[in-house]
Amino acid sequence: MTRTLEKTTTPEAPSLAHRLRALLFGRSAAIIALLVVVWIIASVSVENFNTPNTLYFLILDVFPVLLIALPMTFIIITGEIDLSVASMVGLSSVTIGALFQAGVPVPVAIVIALIVGLAGGAVNGFLVTTIGLPSLAVTIGSLALYRGIAVGILGTTAITGFPEMFGDLVKDRLFGRGTAIPGILIVFIVLAIIAIVLLHATSIGRSTYAIGLNKEASLFSGIDAGRLKFWFFVASGVVSALAGAFWTLRYDSARGDNAMGLELVVVAAVLVGGVSIFGGRGSLVGVIAGVLVIGALRSALRLADVSSDVINVATGLLLVVSVIVPSIISAVTGFAERRRAAAAAS
Amino acid sequence: MTLFSKRSRSGLALVALALGVSLTATACSAGGGGSEGGGDGGGASYDIAFLPKSLGNPYFEASDAAGKSAVEGFGGTFKEVGPTEATADGQVTYINTLTQQSVDAIVLSANDPNALCDALGEARDAGVAVVTFDSDVDPECRDIYVSASNAELIAKKQVDLIAEQIGGEGQIAILSASANATNQNAWIAEMETYLDSEYPDIELVDTVYGNDDDQTSFDKTEALLSTYPDLKGIISPTTVGIAAAARYLSTSDFKGEVALTGLGTPNDMREYVENGTVTSFALWNPEDLGILAAFAAKAMIDGDITGEEGDTFEVEGLSTDKTSYEVGADGVVTLGDPFVFTADNIDDFDF
Numbered sequence: 001m002t003r004t005l006e007k008t009t010t011p012e013a014p015s016l017a018h019r020l021r022a023l024l025f026g027r028s029a030a031i032i033a034l035l036v037v038v039w040i041i042a043s044v045s046v047e048n049f050n051t052p053n054t055l056y057f058l059i060l061d062v063f064p065v066l067l068i069a070l071p072m073t074f075i076i077i078t079g080e081i082d083l084s085v086a087s088m089v090g091l092s093s094v095t096i097g098a099l100f101q102a103g104v105p106v107p108v109a110i111v112i113a114l115i116v117g118l119a120g121g122a123v124n125g126f127l128v129t130t131i132g133l134p135s136l137a138v139t140i141g142s143l144a145l146y147r148g149i150a151v152g153i154l155g156t157t158a159i160t161g162f163p164e165m166f167g168d169l170v171k172d173r174l175f176g177r178g179t180a181i182p183g184i185l186i187v188f189i190v191l192a193i194i195a196i197v198l199l200h201a202t203s204i205g206r207s208t209y210a211i212g213l214n215k216e217a218s219l220f221s222g223i224d225a226g227r228l229k230f231w232f233f234v235a236s237g238v239v240s241a242l243a244g245a246f247w248t249l250r251y252d253s254a255r256g257d258n259a260m261g262l263e264l265v266v267v268a269a270v271l272v273g274g275v276s277i278f279g280g281r282g283s284l285v286g287v288i289a290g291v292l293v294i295g296a297l298r299s300a301l302r303l304a305d306v307s308s309d310v311i312n313v314a315t316g317l318l319l320v321v322s323v324i325v326p327s328i329i330s331a332v333t334g335f336a337e338r339r340r341a342a343a344a345a346s
Numbered sequence: 347m348t349l350f351s352k353r354s355r356s357g358l359a360l361v362a363l364a365l366g367v368s369l370t371a372t373a374c375s376a377g378g379g380g381s382e383g384g385g386d387g388g389g390a391s392y393d394i395a396f397l398p399k400s401l402g403n404p405y406f407e408a409s410d411a412a413g414k415s416a417v418e419g420f421g422g423t424f425k426e427v428g429p430t431e432a433t434a435d436g437q438v439t440y441i442n443t444l445t446q447q448s449v450d451a452i453v454l455s456a457n458d459p460n461a462l463c464d465a466l467g468e469a470r471d472a473g474v475a476v477v478t479f480d481s482d483v484d485p486e487c488r489d490i491y492v493s494a495s496n497a498e499l500i501a502k503k504q505v506d507l508i509a510e511q512i513g514g515e516g517q518i519a520i521l522s523a524s525a526n527a528t529n530q531n532a533w534i535a536e537m538e539t540y541l542d543s544e545y546p547d548i549e550l551v552d553t554v555y556g557n558d559d560d561q562t563s564f565d566k567t568e569a570l571l572s573t574y575p576d577l578k579g580i581i582s583p584t585t586v587g588i589a590a591a592a593r594y595l596s597t598s599d600f601k602g603e604v605a606l607t608g609l610g611t612p613n614d615m616r617e618y619v620e621n622g623t624v625t626s627f628a629l630w631n632p633e634d635l636g637i638l639a640a641f642a643a644k645a646m647i648d649g650d651i652t653g654e655e656g657d658t659f660e661v662e663g664l665s666t667d668k669t670s671y672e673v674g675a676d677g678v679v680t681l682g683d684p685f686v687f688t689a690d691n692i693d694d695f696d697f
Binding site: 047048051053054057061155157158253255257259260298302308 | 401402425427428429430431433434435436438439440442443445446447448458459460461463464524525526
């Protein structure tokens, strides 16, 4: 807490060299290094890991997580959370399925699903910012609400048989069959660049960190925390709906129970990526690396025929360690600094 | 300040190390991959992977264990992989993984008829034989479907059992697995038709879903009994569901008052048959199903069958005397009639 306060009250802006150094050797660098290490170990020890196909499947598998992790990063940095994202994926999927079944063209159905996502996000944002309820409580509620509506609309059925061209659109590889990159990745890259610029190079980004670091201080410096948070929740709803469209078309299956439990995967990836659950800290580069670390780890363990129970344990351990280790480091650093200060004073 | 620079130096060292190792590793794996690829090509092996709906389901543990001994019996390599939750996307990642590993055949029970199709298509393009058992995908997405029985026989058997137990009239409900389970929905549709035509005095008031999860099924049973105070019987056509429902009934006031039947395994149901909660229930032998699926996969790999109607193949080690099976329409191979377990015969079985 004392360290965070120091940061907000530092008067001069950090120098370019300082920022570069923080970028290279900060938490994101550690996650990227971890990703590289996981990838190397997997490539060396797991047969078939370092192939275009594995990378292709890996990207498709983590794609919804990558998408939703972008707005989730902003939300968690402000000190809030959105647990309704996976339910919104399901609701979006059902919206597209029901509309398609009623004869609405798929692109129109997707646009309507995105509007549903926008509305769902706005409800969360309104309850959190205007009414002032804790986001944890609000989004646990909307988690159940959106999932309930989704399962309620389609009941027990799954809508399938979407035109093949839409499935191809989300699955086709960018440069032909032998290559690794699905074309849909471009959507993520564009969104990621927008998000990175927004968070790391604009006043919106600085305000986002300020809200998470110190709510009161940000209030006094004239930041409209409520308005920012509201739009982050809206973005989260829209992006989750987009992930729902991807999910539906990839599996050619619109179902109310699609993406059950995905919210935990997203939150885990964001935390592994170095975002503090208490807000104020983290970077999008770290988060993207975090998603890929979890994806690569799970993919490698599956290829190595490790049982899925063990894979879940490994993923859980990674999450716990990545949340605990920074706390330990900062506790140790704090202790060392205090000792040095005490030595200097005496 | 000293601490910071020390940290950045070690960070730099780590990055350098990582880069260095990554260069050597890429070189290594490129060379290793080539030689291993050559080794895999020789000999007619049976590398067969079983992919159940989810791990830890005793029904699939029984069929997969029997599948394992069958595969090892004809000199193949067996493995069982699968997601911990019964979801289609979880199965897709495993199908992709098995395709990458170039197994010879995938034997799976599907969580969704459509969602797996694309991944199975990639597997078949890569030369993997695809055999479904217990729960099918769309016929064009696999080579062979090994069916335990047929939907009509299974549905009729369960309706007849519940009708007998409640005296042919009253309210009943169904506790199913997941809402998208292909086989469950097919049976339920057949049950509805059969109830309408044969038992006009029996009213099916609700169908609820326990998602093949013990706790959810338990809770749904409780909810059914509080929603419908006049309920006379429950049909649960899933082994997880019937066991959870039986556990609920056996410790409640409804024990002996509300009849329960469906599809269950003898080991799960033994204590409830002994304590009078359940009179009779049905199932085929899941071990036989696993064995039949394993031999269907072998026949596919050998090229003895292609999924065409009329193809025949040999099976060894079933609990019945049957050793030859014929592929029916749509590439379906049928094991046989469901079997009814009662207090008189349950102790003859152990699975």
